[in-house]
Amino acid sequence: MDERKRVAATTGGAIGLSAFASFVSLCCIGPWAVTVLGVSGAVALARWQPYRLQILAVAAGLLGWAFWRVHRQPCTSPWLKTMLWGATAITVLAFFADELQWILIDPVPGR
Amino acid sequence: MKQSVFAALVLLCGCGVGADYSMPFGSYVSLNAQPDRLSSDFNARSEQVRLLFIVGPTCGGCLAVMADYQEEFVASLQDDERIHTFVVHVPTLGAQEEHVPSAMSLLDGPRVSHYWNGTGKLGSDYSATLDIGDTYAWDVWMLYPPGVTWADGPPMPAYWQQNIGVERANPIDAPAFAAEVNRNADRINR
Numbered sequence: 001m002d003e004r005k006r007v008a009a010t011t012g013g014a015i016g017l018s019a020f021a022s023f024v025s026l027c028c029i030g031p032w033a034v035t036v037l038g039v040s041g042a043v044a045l046a047r048w049q050p051y052r053l054q055i056l057a058v059a060a061g062l063l064g065w066a067f068w069r070v071h072r073q074p075c076t077s078p079w080l081k082t083m084l085w086g087a088t089a090i091t092v093l094a095f096f097a098d099e100l101q102w103i104l105i106d107p108v109p110g111r
Numbered sequence: 112m113k114q115s116v117f118a119a120l121v122l123l124c125g126c127g128v129g130a131d132y133s134m135p136f137g138s139y140v141s142l143n144a145q146p147d148r149l150s151s152d153f154n155a156r157s158e159q160v161r162l163l164f165i166v167g168p169t170c171g172g173c174l175a176v177m178a179d180y181q182e183e184f185v186a187s188l189q190d191d192e193r194i195h196t197f198v199v200h201v202p203t204l205g206a207q208e209e210h211v212p213s214a215m216s217l218l219d220g221p222r223v224s225h226y227w228n229g230t231g232k233l234g235s236d237y238s239a240t241l242d243i244g245d246t247y248a249w250d251v252w253m254l255y256p257p258g259v260t261w262a263d264g265p266p267m268p269a270y271w272q273q274n275i276g277v278e279r280a281n282p283i284d285a286p287a288f289a290a291e292v293n294r295n296a297d298r299i300n301r
Contacts, residue, residue: 109231
């Protein structure tokens with residue numbers, strides 16, 4: 001496997017795990033999880049909640065590794081860099097999901 | 112699943128499941144229309160062990176606990192006339208009445224009654240009962256032995272679990288809750 005493919009694979013893994021971490025972290029912000037994934041999907045996401053920090057830590061590690069490989073390469077495709085920065089933004093948002101919840105919606109009635 | 116489909120169909124037909132007084136298996140009562148219905152149903156079953164759960168129908172954590180409790184003990188109690196379960200859905204995390212039927216499927220049976228409290232007042236009332244300050248009482252799972260009645264406000268449960276960060280209260284533990292239910296039910300003669 002050449003270096004370019006390795007970079008793409010690492011970045012893809014980082015992006016995928018970031019997306020998964022975001023799903024887990026953002027599962028309880030508003031009713032979207034039930035609306036989009038149904039009750040079973042929301043339950044499945046909730047069951048990953050105890051491992052949220054571990055998933056985020058692995059995602060951050062993979063992102064760091066992907067960044068290192070991308071920036072080591074002289075000519076990396078711009079979309080790869082864009083996707084990487086996008087995944088980083090999503091991971092950061094996922095990390096602050098609890099705080100975001102209070103900003104985006106009123107979690108409890110009458111407050 | 113069949114029950115939730117049935118409830119959804121009736122809602123779509125505009126037949127008003129929420130206003131159904133007979134409350135057949137698979138339907139729910141809207142406390143907006145009948146604010147005293149929960150307390151009267153609760154008191155009508157004062158000789159039974161009663162479980163009262165306050166949940167958000169779009170809260171993944173609540174839904175997971177509902178599924179766990181159903182699997183751990185609620186499903187097996189549906190032939191036991193000594194026990195009745197009340198589930199009150201409140202509008203947390205942006206939940207609306209339309210989310211109730213699908214959530215009901217996780218905790219169902221002929222001895223489970225579901226309610227929708229659109230104002231969320233019950234959670235505020237329970238904050239005072241449970242003495243948890245400003246914390247809104249949802250994702251709380253309570254047990255009442257026979258003899259306890261609902262007077263001016265919600266009565267204090269004999270045992271409760273929660274998932275809202277109240278340190279002095281019991282955390283969610285389905286086997287422990289099942290053990291408490293069995294312990295209380297065993298005091299009643301069949």
